[in-house]
Amino acid sequence: MERRNTRKIMVGNVPVGGNSPITVQSMTNTITKDIHSTVRQIKELEKAGCHIIRAAVTDFEDAKAIREIKKNISIPFIADIQYDYRLAIAAVENGADCLRINPGNIGSKSKVREIIDRCKERNIPIRVGVNSGSIKKEYLEKYGGVNENSMVYSALEQIRLIESMGYEEIKVSLKASSVPLTIKAYEKISQFVDYPLHLGVTEAGPIWKGTIKSAVGIGTLLSMGIGDTIRISLTGDPVEEVRVGREILRSLNLLNEGIEIISCPTCGRTKIRLIELVEEAEKRLEGINKPLRVAIMGCPVNGPGEAKEADIGIAGGQGEGLIFRKGKIIKKVKEDLLLDELIKEIENL
């Protein structure tokens, strides 16, 4: 699929937009100033494949903590600021790689200008984040409530304000909890600006439902070539957000990292404990960062054939299984050794 052409900005050392790979973001749910817990969570997220992390900065202690947090993590840090321009400035001074603000919430033009001036000094990009729940009253009245027009024109006002201050290191998000509205809003803004777009369906819900909503919303936009970085919002462990985000990208061939598992749904021919095997494989293969497709199939009749596209795989039998590579059988192994053997083969690839 052809990606929409956007400008490239740098969030720390990670490019966003242009032809850069689409990145997965998440947000910590620790108290940011609890440096130990925040660093621990960010490290877990890094391990799960998170490319950029965001954290709420609610007071000066949070802002100050950024300096220490950044010393202990390897991915760029975005400070999420609501209302107080002084916190945005403190976040920049303490080393934030990007700010997420809603200029409409910051107050007077002079306060916004102060933030922009600090960002300019260090080339720190700003995400203009408009949510369907926080559109200014005048836009709601003018455009007849919460819809793609009130969202887009509200974002455009904020973008134009930052541009008028001579700054264009911008990315934009327009999140709604309604999937159709999210799609319409991003589609519309992409006709007006070429800044990189941060995609998300906000307040998507608990893990199972939120995963589906996000996959439909973000997946639809990505398949239209829209979107440069994504964040899945789930009520749950943020590690799940990263897993889901990566899987959405992978399913559209937009992630060239880590292992993709293909597995069959099982049927009356399945003679091994395939469901347990796949669950175990998922856990054990998570840390291997090779761009491989691994098939785990229930039977030797259809297994290798159905998974010809896979780089390597297993086809289960009665108490044993076959290991195959690119559809060709390479060895027969007892059931309880199948996974160990598969991992050995993957490590040797």
Ligand code: SF4
């Ligand atoms: S691969 Fe074999 S066991 Fe799995 S669904 Fe297909 S036929 Fe059934």
